[in-house]
Amino acid sequence: ASASGHDGPFFAGLLSILRASPDYRWFLVSRFIGSFSLMATAFYTVAALERFGLPASTAGGFGAVLLLGRSAGSVGAGKFGDMFGFKPVAVLVPALDVVAVVLALWAPSVAWYYAVFAIFGVRCACDMVGNHNLMIEFCPVMDKTTFIALGSTIICPAIVLAPSIGGLLATFHPARYNAVFVVSLVSSVVALAVIIARVREPRRVALGWG
Numbered sequence: 001a002s003a004s005g006h007d008g009p010f011f012a013g014l015l016s017i018l019r020a021s022p023d024y025r026w027f028l029v030s031r032f033i034g035s036f037s038l039m040a041t042a043f044y045t046v047a048a049l050e051r052f053g054l055p056a057s058t059a060g061g062f063g064a065v066l067l068l069g070r071s072a073g074s075v076g077a078g079k080f081g082d083m084f085g086f087k088p089v090a091v092l093v094p095a096l097d098v099v100a101v102v103l104a105l106w107a108p109s110v111a112w113y114y115a116v117f118a119i120f121g122v123r124c125a126c127d128m129v130g131n132h133n134l135m136i137e138f139c140p141v142m143d144k145t146t147f148i149a150l151g152s153t154i155i156c157p158a159i160v161l162a163p164s165i166g167g168l169l170a171t172f173h174p175a176r177y178n179a180v181f182v183v184s185l186v187s188s189v190v191a192l193a194v195i196i197a198r199v200r201e202p203r204r205v206a207l208g209w210g
Helices: 002-020 022-052 058-084 087-106 110-138 141-172 177-198 202-206
Strands: none
Touching: 002 022, 002 141, 022 058, 022 087, 022 110, 022 141, 022 177, 058 087, 058 110, 087 110, 087 177, 110 141, 110 202, 141 177
C-alpha cells in the first residue's frame, strides 16, 4: 500500500503531461498506431522467397540493401532535420511504410523487393533520427527524462504485439502474407494522417508560428 501511495503522484504527473501537451500526445498516438506496421517487416523476406521461388541466400542481398538504405538515410535525415526540423523526418516514417508495403503487395518481380528493403532501411533511419529528436524537442528542459521514458513505454505494447498479430494473420488468414501487409498498410496510413493533421513542428510553435 505504501508503494502504491508513492506511485500515485508519479502516474498522475504522467497523465498531466499528456493532457497539457496535445502535440506530444498526438505524436505518441501516431507512433503507437504506426508501430503496428512493423508486423510486415518480419514477412518481407519470406514473402519474396516464396512468391518468386528464390533461394534462401537471396536474404543476404536484401540485408545488404537494407543496411545501405539505413546508412544513407541516417546521414540525410540528420542533415535535413537540423535544417528544417524533425517533424518532416518523422512524417517520412509512416509515409515510407506505406510505400514499402504497397510495393511488397504488388511487386511483379524480385527487383521490387530490393526497393522494399532499401525504402525500409531509410524508414528505420528516419525513425531513429526523426522520432527520437522530435520527442526531445517536445520536452521541457527539466522533464526530458520523463518525456522520453513515457514516449518509449507507451509504444512498447504495439511493438511487442505487432509480430504476434502478423504471425497469426500469416498462419490463419487465407491471404497469408498479403493480409499482414494490408493491416500494416492501414496502420501506416492512419499514423501518417494523425502526424500530419495533429502534430505541429515544435520549432514553429516555439517561434509563435503554430
